[in-house]
Amino acid sequence: MDAMLSLSHVSFSYHTLDGETLALHDVSFSVGFGEFAAIVGPSGCGKSTLLSLICGLIRPESGEIKLGGGQTDGSSAGIGYMLQRDHLFEWRTVYDNVLLGLEIQKKLTPENRSRVERMLETYGLSAFAKRKPSALSGGMKQRAALIRTLALDPELLLLDEPFSALDYQTRLEVADDIGMIIRREGKTAVLVTHDLSEAISMADRVIVLSKRPGHVKSIIPISFPAAYDTPLKKRNAEEFSHYFNLIWKELKQYG
């Protein structure tokens, strides 16, 4: 099967005057079409660097990253990147915020506009379209940020700890929300997180990275009985604690 995204032997170092820091070492994995992969690892293991590489914001020092069969060319077409905080611009309305990507790529066609308006409607934000982001709750802001990302209709979504700035309760709700939205829109997604429960409840596969220099320690497929169909429900499944302990052990072995 052809993968949506495949990394083979990717390495990356940061250079400063004080020396060189190897952030990622020989990272290889692939993500299939429509699959939801989560990357977990200790802090500083290069998780966010990995997303910047996939997005094409920085280039690997060695190895290659293939996207939907082709190689990343440094542009980020077809990839949506969701950052830790929503970064909605306070000087724009919610509506103008979600149109930002289309505006930049000069794709403000009537069809795209109405698609975005439909998404605002579906995900409960249309009443706030003309308001400023400060009028939204934390969860709504994150949903608006997701719509901004989805507006460009990316095939691959990169999520860089998108819930870490939210309080615990909102975080569970938003993870549930966003997990459902991504599945419903049929997107391939790569989620980076340090929250094991989040990874297990949302992903089809969990990729465990070692501490720096990060490389793939193990890849654990996750599957739940069909009844547990949302991230929130999965947290109550018996398998959940089994996966949790498994990944916890994997992470701890390296200390």
Added chain:
Amino acid sequence: MDKISAAQQKYLRDQNSHHKKIFFLRFLLLILLLAVWEGASRAGLINSFIFSSPSRIVLTAWQMMADGSLWIHLSVTLGETLASFFAVTLFGLMAAVLLWLFPAVSEVVEPYLVMLNSLPKSALAPLLIVWLGNNVRTVIVAAVSVAVFGSIITLHTGFREIDSDKIKLIYSLGGSKKDVMFKVIVPGSIPMIISNMKVNVGLCLVGVIIGEFLSAKAGLGYLIIYSSQTFRMDWMLMSIVILCLLSVALYQGIRILEKKFG
């Protein structure tokens, strides 16, 4: 909310009376100062020829308004200040944008900017007279030179402090450096730009007065120098009072702008 609780009403009343009290005391202070000044000069405690008095200042202002000369001096100073202020704002913004777009250039010119910024600009004024002549242009250039370097440095520093994740967001949406500049940096810096304008308008007025001291045929700065040379202290103190009012008016103008866009 149709009903306000008694405690809230009391709080609002207290706040209101507090504001009134402050306003009253401010006003009282002004009246007191003017009364002491006026009284002392009438009683002969201070020499009214040298120290003037509020009534003489008002009389002088009245006479100069009547013969129109006050309006000429005021409009010259105001015009020069506004012209230099717009030049500083425009040029400062453009330079800061270019420095941000070309970091290598900004690295090269940084020490020169810092040096020009800390140079006492009054030292340049005599040079400008020789180069540009004894005219309004010299006054405006002198005023621009007072404010522009600090403005460039402040704006450029502000641009660089914009959250790098917001910049990353634009790149991840496929944007260019130009998109970063005009969709994040500039709109995100509006409050900073306006507060810089507040500083600039004050500095431009300083520059205009320095310029008028040295090379002018009209304006409040010219009036101050002229009256000092001819020993007409009523004129001089009146000019200073009007300068105070002018600077307050200019500052309030920017405050209005701030309320609208800030």
